[in-house]
Amino acid sequence: MRGTLFAYVLRTYLRFALGILLGLVVIFVVVDFVDRAKAYTGPGWVEAAAKLYGYKALMSVQQLGPAALLLAAGTAVSALRKQGEVTAIRALTFGPGALYIPILVCALGACVGLVVFDELVATHAGRRVDEITTQRFNRGGDWRIYYTPKQWFRRGDHIFFLRSGSAQEGFRDVSIFTVSKEFELLRRLDAAEMHSLEGTRWRLSGVVERHFAGEGRTTVRQLESAEYELGVPANVFRIRPGRPEQLRVAELREQIDARKEVGLATRQYELALHNRFAYPMAALPAALLGVGLALRSSRRGHLTAAIIEGLLTAVAMWGLMVVCRTLVLTERLSPFVAAWTPTFLLVLVAGAVWLRREGLLPSPRRWLAAR
Structure with a gap:
């Protein structure tokens, strides 16, 4: 019953x-x-x-x-x-x-x-x-809010402006700013291309390097190619476009970790x-x-x-x-x-x-x- x-x-x-x-x-x-x-x-x-x-x-x-x-x-x-x-x-x-x-x-x-x-x-x-x-x-x-590629990232004392490209294929037309703890600009790198090497090292091509020593003193040099230790691996820049609600659980966890690494919300x-x-x-x-x-x-x-x-x-x-x-x-x-x-x-x-x-x-x- x-x-x-x-x-x-x-x-x-x-x-x-x-x-x-x-x-x-x-x-x-x-x-x-x-x-x-x-x-x-x-x-x-x-x-x-x-x-x-x-x-x-x-x-x-x-x-x-x-x-x-x-x-x-x-x-x-x-x-x-x-x-x-x-x-x-x-x-x-x-x-x-x-x-x-x-x-x-x-x-x-x-x-x-x-x-x-x-x-x-x-x-x-x-x-x-x-x-x-x-x-x-x-x-x-509001499609643009979620699908426009992210261009600004921060990791430690480096701020990256990556105008185009991807971590896998390399970035083009990039600017990298190095700031002090007081958020004063110490160095600026402008490069035509940026490609990942091993670990946290990157090769920049068509580089313009500027150093700011304070009191208006600035040094500038141009390099055809150079390697830099930027303290950030390539996988950190793998920020997926799309609404958060459209990502699966594993992708959400990955994006949360990746965004924290580069100072995104x-x-x-x-x-x-x-x-x-x-x-x-x-x-x-x-x-x-x-x-x-x-x-x-x-x-x-x-x-x-x-x-x-x-x-x-x-x-x-x-x-x-x-x-x-x-x-x-x-x-x-x-x-x-x-x-x-x-x-x-x-x-x-x-x-x-x-x-x-x-x-x-x-x-x-x-x-x-x-x-």
Whole structure:
């Protein structure tokens, strides 16, 4: 009997979750297309737009998945309650765990699946969306912020201005500034090309070397080619273009380390790394919260109330994530705290709802009356 009930509740929840997710994805795609339809013109635009929205649909699965799991928990339990099945479960002496446990197991599997989906599918889909939008429909938006090659780097007392090229092929038209601890300019190297040798040594071609000795004294010499110890290996300059959310976990870790080496900002990349796990896993306590709200004895209008409560919870969490992201970018909050705060709050609220239902947490009215 217990196994049959477990499977029944699990199937019910899974059916609601898939249906709600499909509905949310369709709504997102339709609304986005209607909003941007004027931008899709030119020969073959229909095929290009179809590919674009195919990739956007894949991205939206990862973005809307946690909301779907939250809404499905409340609506599934509300549907069972409306049909009298929750009362029947109680009559068979099964407690609320008969509803909590199947939904917990299913939501946990779905959260892990969303993490894997994001890592293997959504990251690639995001890059393809940017490529099609900019190359086919010429709508860049903030594309330049993430895809323009980085040119300024700092390592120790050296500041590098690498105008073009790469670590593998060599850099062209470079300037290297050496500064003191007081940030006074000591030396400037201008070179037509810069190629990596062994370790941290580099060969510069077409060099103009200037030394600044203070009090306006400057020495200049020109060299056809010269080797310099610059204290930086070639792999440090392998800064990948693209949005942090479109990089896989290994690439994010690599970029965080590389950016720290050359003095570039890393907070957005650290936030993306933590969110790779924190955002999908927030659906787990959210689903349990949906179950707890749906089981309240004072509940009225089961399905409608479940949808409204789920949407309000999702909007509140989305707003909190936006605020946390802003605080990270303005260096007022650590990426770890910003990523995991919504999940932690959902755990607290879901736990409070469960304790309240079990009579272990007094209501505010009773607490005030006791005072």
